[in-house]
Amino acid sequence: MEQRSGRDSNRPDYLAQALAKVAQAQQEFFAKSGDVEKARALVRLREAEHDLTVLKGADSELEGDKKRAEAQVRLRKEQLRLAELEGDKKKTAEAQVRLRKEQLRLAELEDDKKKTAEAQVRLSKDELKLAELEGNKKKTAEAQVQLSKDELKLAELEGDDKKTAEAQVQLSKDELKLAKFEGNKKKTAEAQVQLSKEELKLAKFEGNDKKTAEAQVQLSKDELKLAKFEGDEELAHAKRNLTEANLNLSVATVSELLRNATGEDAARLSRELEVASVMAQASSFQFCVKWPLKST
Numbered sequence: 683m684e685q686r687s688g689r690d691s692n693r694p695d696y697l698a699q700a701l702a703k704v705a706q707a708q709q710e711f712f713a714k715s716g717d718v719e720k721a722r723a724l725v726r727l728r729e730a731e732h733d734l735t736v737l738k739g740a741d742s743e744l745e746g747d748k749k750r751a752e753a754q755v756r757l758r759k760e761q762l763r764l765a766e767l768e769g770d771k772k773k774t775a776e777a778q779v780r781l782r783k784e785q786l787r788l789a790e791l792e793d794d795k796k797k798t799a800e801a802q803v804r805l806s807k808d809e810l811k812l813a814e815l816e817g818n819k820k821k822t823a824e825a826q827v828q829l830s831k832d833e834l835k836l837a838e839l840e841g842d843d844k845k846t847a848e849a850q851v852q853l854s855k856d857e858l859k860l861a862k863f864e865g866n867k868k869k870t871a872e873a874q875v876q877l878s879k880e881e882l883k884l885a886k887f888e889g890n891d892k893k894t895a896e897a898q899v900q901l902s903k904d905e906l907k908l909a910k911f912e913g914d915e916e917l918a919h920a921k922r923n924l925t926e927a928n929l930n931l932s933v934a935t936v937s938e939l940l941r942n943a944t945g946e947d948a949a950r951l952s953r954e955l956e957v958a959s960v961m962a963q964a965s966s967f968q969f970c971v972k973w974p975l976k977s978t
Contacts, residue, residue, distance in 0.1 A: 697734075697737050697738070700730070701734065703730045703733065703734070704727070704730045704731055707723070707729075707731075708727060710723045710726065711723040711727050718768060721760065721763055722764055724760045724763075725757070725760045725761055725764050727760075728756050728759075729757060731753055732750070732756075735749050735750055735752075735753040748788070748791050751784060751788040751791055752788060754787075755781070755784045755785055755788055758777065758784045759781060761777050761780070762777040762781050765777040771815060772815055775808070775811055775812040776812060778808045778811070778812075779805070779808050779809055782801070782804050782805035782808050783805060785804070785805075786805050795839060796836075796840070799835050799836040799839050800836060802836075803829070803832045805832075806828050806831075806832045806833075809825050809828070809829075810822065810828075812825075813825040819863065826859070826860075827853070827857055830849065830853035830855075833849050833852070834850055834852075836849075843887065844884075844887060844888075847880070848884060850884075851877070851881055851884055853880075854876050854879075854881075855877055857873050857877075858870065858873040858874055858876075858877050860873075861873040867911070868908075868911045871907050871908040874904045874907070874908075875901065875905055875908050878897065878903075879901060881897050882897040882900075885897040891934045895934035896934075
């Protein structure tokens with residue numbers, strides 16, 4: 683009986699073909715002159731190298747995925763360089779986004795949470811630039827929200843409480859812009875309330891009593907606007923909260939003035955502070971009897 687070799691002699695040798703394609707692409711690259719022509723040849727070379735990497739495989743699935751991702755990143759970099767040389771702004775922006783996606787995929791494969799979060803932020807920034815270039819206002823607003831979400835995740839990973847609070851405020855601002863663009867009045871009011879809540883958290887974090895009181899007043903105003911979309915009970919709560927917030931702001935304002943006052947001014951401000959404090963406490967008691975204070 684005729685012996686058959688381990689490899690079918692009629693079967694194409696795809697690996698040899700891929701190697702030959704890489705060699706040919708290298709020759710074409712070295713033969714080209716001019717920036718654009720060389721860039722195009724380099725893209726073809728990277729494509730051939732990528733195909734070869736896929737065919738070669740690896741000792742493990744993860745190693746193979748990483749090698750393919752690295753080859754894809756090299757390819758996308760050359761495609762970006764070619765787009766830049768060709769002077770097409772939209773094509774360049776699209777190539778930049780494709781590169782960022784591959785860099786994100788590579789970071790995910792490396793299982794580095796911070797590096798992945800940073801790659802996600804870079805991708806979102808470039809997606810925002812592309813949306814702006816396309817002139818699509820809604821897509822731009824959505825891309826801005828996504829960027830702010832990713833920046834918030836990165837700040838949380840870094841463990842920076844103040845940066846996280848600032849990122850949360852920025853996200854809420856961008857969500858408010860998107861809600862306004864969509865023209866949904868109730869959703870806009872809800873987004874405004876959320877923004878004011880985050881600004882209040884930031885003011886508390888900074889430890890500024892007057893700024894905190896001002897932020898509480900703004901939140902109460904926004905909750906009052908939102909309550910108009912809801913029932914009478916919500917409206918009553920919102921009115922109560924706004925009244926109390928204004929009284930607390932008066933206390934904080936007088937307290938701040940008193941810290942730098944001397945002589946007669948200090949005596950006058952002390953009396954004003956006492957009156958403002960009594961009014962705030964009385965108001966709080968009066969409203970709490972009828973409506974428990976809603977947490978913010």
